[in-house]
Amino acid sequence: MSPTLIFDRTLIRRRLARAARHDPSLFLLDYVVEDLLERLTFIKRDFTTAADIGTPAPTLAHRLAAQKDHCPVVWMNPVMPRPRERKDERILEIVGDLERLPFGEACFDLVVSVLSLQYANDLPGALIQIRRSLRPDGLFLGCLAGGQTLQELRACLVAAETEISGGISPRVAPFADVRDMGGLLQRAGFALPVADSESLCVRYAHFFDLVADLRRMGAANSLTERSRKPASRRLFLRAAELYAERYSDPDGRIRATFDLIFIAGWVPHESQQKPLRPGSAQVSLTQVLPDKTANL
């Protein structure tokens, strides 16, 4: 194991499991699932074997399985399933970690993943494993929280902690930038990589509603370098004050940004379009473009 792990993945599993057992907050996940399914409708391809890797609720797997061509769908649950949960015959459920995928090579022709890759310590490694689990010409379509996610919360916690203790400890995770994702996909061996981002503003009545909602998403601080001292009530009260001062709307509600990065890539295949090799052109540009030098 590398000594510089950013996320405590066992703790992330516990946080997600706790959220799933109580009253999970799924609005963000449901929003992304709808967006991702819509993106999938634009791809004119019949997928026969699909896998959902790490999405923290079965929503996406259920929806994919309901579309006839995707039957059955493997769902890799990031946490232990709850006992006596209703089983869907079309979903083949397993438990696994997206940094250590338990799939052989070329198993699927579609892999999806929603709101889980932002917790990867080794994102390029996870993408490489996903690519290897796909057949040639297979598609990976995913969404992860990116760059500007919770920027307001980060700023307020930093300001409050600096005021109170004269220093800061990591409280909001570092997120990948959309500008890096195309390169990462390419490095992982994907062809035709696409990455775009969508900023979603969510409004809450109060700072503590935002914090409670993050807990119900299983998204409380899981950084390896997090402070082991319990955060003081004073810190959160001050952060709440700063949040209300800086990021509230006229009606008193506060704004929180969720930056959603959608990524897509194909496993290379002969049938895909490719750029020509440099120097392979048969026609000179001077033959197709007018010769401007003649007028000089």
Add this chain to the structure above:
Amino acid sequence: MQTNDDKEPRQQPEAGSEPTRIDPRLLEILVCPLTKTTLEYDAARQELISRAARLAYPIRDGIPIMLPEEARPLEDEAIAR
């Protein structure tokens, strides 16, 4: 029911009901997450055995738990068998 929130719940098959079996389609695609080598299915113990990693991954209620932290380390004689 859950006394400690931070513990991952272990699930037990309900008494009297037939334990759910693993879907055979899963056996074709699953490999050891550490070594990416093939697994042996032990139907009696409901385990997936990775000889390369010397681990037995449990299958609980038909759901394979492919986490090395949850796997049972194999003794030498079990591997030689």
